Amino acid sequence: MNKILYIALLLAGTSAITTAQTEGETLRLEKKMVERSGDYLLIDLTFDLSGLRISSNHSVAYTPAILSGDSVRTLPQLIVNGRNRQILYERTGRNVAEDGEFAVRRKNGTEQRFDYHARIPYARWMGKSEMIVTADDCGCGWNALSSTRSDLFPIRLRQAPRPLMAYIAPVAEVKNRAISGSAFLDFPVNKTDIYPDYRQNPRELAAIRQTVESVQDDKYATITGISIKGYASPEGSYANNERLAKGRSAALLEYVRSLYDLSGVDTKVDYEPEDWAGLERRVEKLNRPDKEEVLAVIRDASITDPDRRDTKLKTLNGGETYRFLLNEIYPALRHSDYEVAYTIRPFNVQEAKELIYSDPKQLSLDEMFQVAQTYEAGSAEFKEVFEIAVRMYPDDPVSNLNAANSALLNGDSAAARRYLAKAQEGPEKRLAEGVASWLEGDTDQAATIFRALANDARVGEQARANLEQVKD
Structure with a gap:
């Protein structure tokens, strides 16, 4: 059962229900629970018949009802019969399920309870209402007896929130995507040619191929562009570094071209002769006593010639700082960044x-x-x-x-x-x-x-x- 709304009406004492003409003591309400489930209201009541005495030829019809202002909804009757009246009731062939009522024989002088269950369409006014009952032992009916009702308990349904939300439909897009990476290729000194088996090149070139092929093998994707940007480290002359960065970037693109059909693919090569920004980022992360001296040289705006900046770095601490940079920092500045752009079909x-x-x-x-x-x-x-x-x-x-x-x-x-x-x-x-x-x-x-x-x-x-x- 998908219960949407709940009510906390649990055992809380008993209520007495008297008849219009008292046959013998009273019927009592022992337990009660009312809850809403979807579009229906479920009622579960337990009546204690133990204090009720019904003579053999008589019966009492109890009619529970939900009442709020001028709104009323009667529930199926509970008919409590004496011995002979129950026999007559059964002989009439009445079907409780079809007739919408409950019938039980009262066994006077015994402990006896009846579990009453009803399911009715829910109306909003029932959320704040009263459960009442009338008792008819004269056959007068609901209309005549409603003024002599017995109040059982209030109904206070707590409604679980059922909020209405406002979603935003995203804007439809052309699905342009890109995968990027950095290759740290090894080149012989002052060379721009790529040697696929040289030092760490097999590993670095494999990473580039894997990037291109991950898009090429995707049945939903189309490669639209490949761009490469090469960087050189700051040591040596700026002119030679520019030649190396430019030539090595072009060589990497030609290597990719030799492996794949790039017809219709936009290709772009760029280069940065000396990666001073990369040097600054890496020095900032160092924990060395000469760190601030190095950063001061890198950030000195009065030095406009990169070769003079490199020379000044060489003089720090008798050359010990520069040796550290050459061995530990500069190799990582010699890299080629690449990007594979592609679109995914709708x-x-x-x-x-x-x-x-x-x-x-x-x-x-x-x-x-x-x-x-x-x-x-x-x-x-x-x-x-x-x-x-x-x-x-x-x-x-x-x-x-x-x-x-x-x-x-x-x-x-x-x-x-x-x-x-x-x-x-x-x-x-x-x-x-x-x-x-x-x-x-x-x-x-x-x-x-x-x-x-x-x-x-x-x-x-x-x-x-x-x-x-x-x-x-």
Whole structure:
């Protein structure tokens, strides 16, 4: 049973029900529970018949009813028969299930209880109502006896929040993607030719091939561009370093061209003759007493000639600092950065539903959103799609907003608050913050937010509906 709304009406003493013409003592209500399940109200009552005496030829018809103002809904009768009256009742061939009533024979002088169960369509007014009962031992009927009712207990249904959220559909995109890396190739001194088997080159070149082939082998992807930028370290003359950085970058591109058909692919080669920015970053991370001296030289704006800057580094601490840089820092500055750009083809909803679980990186946020729309809001599948989306796009404001909304539909305000910290600003986010306050029990704050949004063009309908629930 999918119980949506709950009521805390548990055992709380007993209530006595008297008859219009007392046959003998009273019927008592021993236990009671009322709850809403979807569009129905479920009533479970336990009546104690032990104090009731019914003569053999008589019966009493008890009619429970739910009452609120002018609204009333009667429930199936409980007919308590004496011995002979029960025999007559059974001989009439009446079917309790079809006639919508319960019948029980009273065995006078014994402990006896009856478990009463009813299921009726739910109406909103029942949320704040009273359970009453009339007792008819004269055959007068409900209308004549309603003024002599016995009040049993109040019904106060607490409605679990069923918030309405406002999602944002992501903008459809052309799925441009890129994979990048850095290659630390070894070259003989002053050479620009690539030797595939030289030193660490087999490993570095294998990494480049793996990057290109990971896109080339993807049946959904098309390579659109390959770019390479080479860097040299600062030692030696700037002119020679420029020649090396330029020539080595071009050589790497030619190596890639020799392996793959790049027709229709945009290729680009760039170079940085001396990687002073990289040197600065690495020195900043050092824990050496001469660290600040080195940084002062690198950052000295008055030195405009890179060769003079290099010469000044050589003079620090009698050359000991420069030897350390040559051996420990400069090799990492000789690198070639590469990037493989590609596009992923668009997918229809059915394709996207398959890929969302097997290869979600292929999907755009818009495609994931379209998948979510095929599931019922608040369902496990609906929630999972938005969680996948925010994992794939963790910093995207729209994915975070929609993930927050999904979490709120599942009652998880803590997760929603984490997503909302990165969510797109606007009325949709404010609405979600109101729902989070509501779930956390701060109905005053929630109501304030919903009132402020009640006339908003984008979320007004949801805000008004949520406000009605909060007020209830």
